[in-house]
Amino acid sequence: MSKFELRGKTAIITGGAGGIGTCIANEYARAGANVVVASRNRENLDKVAADIKFLGAESLAITVDITDPDQVDSMVKETVDTFGGLDVIVNNAGGGASMKKAEDTPYDEWVQLIDFNLTGTFVCCMAAGKQMIAQNSGKIINISSTAGTKGNPGMLHYSAAKAGVISLSNNLSFMWAEHNINVNTILPGLIATPMMRKYGVIPGDTDEEGNRVPRLDLPPEPEEVADLALFLASEASDSITGEAIPIRRWCKMDRFWQ
Numbered sequence: 001m002s003k004f005e006l007r008g009k010t011a012i013i014t015g016g017a018g019g020i021g022t023c024i025a026n027e028y029a030r031a032g033a034n035v036v037v038a039s040r041n042r043e044n045l046d047k048v049a050a051d052i053k054f055l056g057a058e059s060l061a062i063t064v065d066i067t068d069p070d071q072v073d074s075m076v077k078e079t080v081d082t083f084g085g086l087d088v089i090v091n092n093a094g095g096g097a098s099m100k101k102a103e104d105t106p107y108d109e110w111v112q113l114i115d116f117n118l119t120g121t122f123v124c125c126m127a128a129g130k131q132m133i134a135q136n137s138g139k140i141i142n143i144s145s146t147a148g149t150k151g152n153p154g155m156l157h158y159s160a161a162k163a164g165v166i167s168l169s170n171n172l173s174f175m176w177a178e179h180n181i182n183v184n185t186i187l188p189g190l191i192a193t194p195m196m197r198k199y200g201v202i203p204g205d206t207d208e209e210g211n212r213v214p215r216l217d218l219p220p221e222p223e224e225v226a227d228l229a230l231f232l233a234s235e236a237s238d239s240i241t242g243e244a245i246p247i248r249r250w251c252k253m254d255r256f257w258q
Helices: 019-030 042-054 069-083 107-135 156-175 194-199 222-233
Strands: 010-014 034-039 059-063 088-091 138-143 181-188 244-247
Touching (some): 010 019, 010 107, 019 042, 019 088, 088 222, 107 138, 107 156, 107 181
Parallel strands (some): 181 244
């Protein structure tokens, strides 16, 4: 068995109904895991779960609001009741807002983004962590953002929330090491998801003169985030904890503010 396989493992992916979350779910399925996809969007979840089963893996779709502790506790319980345990959770659910000046940030929008991106991650870590402590093993992968390290002008609240996710992960990696729980953070930069392409912020692969742009100057694909998430979920990363790992290539749009 390869150290990168997940056969016999059970993983929850929040925000699994599209984009990066769906790519991670599919990659875990190919690696042999039982995959639980969770989101507020039931229709999309059912499609993702069906696709996972087509790949030959067991799957479960759970509708959940990650900011509601009771719903999250129920998600973990249903996972354990169905598959007998919980080995990995990827806290991917989150979201941003429209760009605006710092002084124009509405209070209610601040609360909403902190709640969804930071508090929701905390709630999921607590529910999964209690189960993993009982098992004396587990892997928690929190999806933050490069905005949490370098900021993101125009999205003050999003940047602050993602910085909080990094700090949360650092603390948990120290406090739960005695329980054999790895806690790591992935920091995606600008990723070429279907939504980002729809918004028109993903540069083309040729320049104005028709020359092909080197691949390392372009944003990563969501599948490349999934590759890193697979590594962190696998036995190959057993000695890695408390790390925040960026994935952004050398895309200038992410390295420098423009």
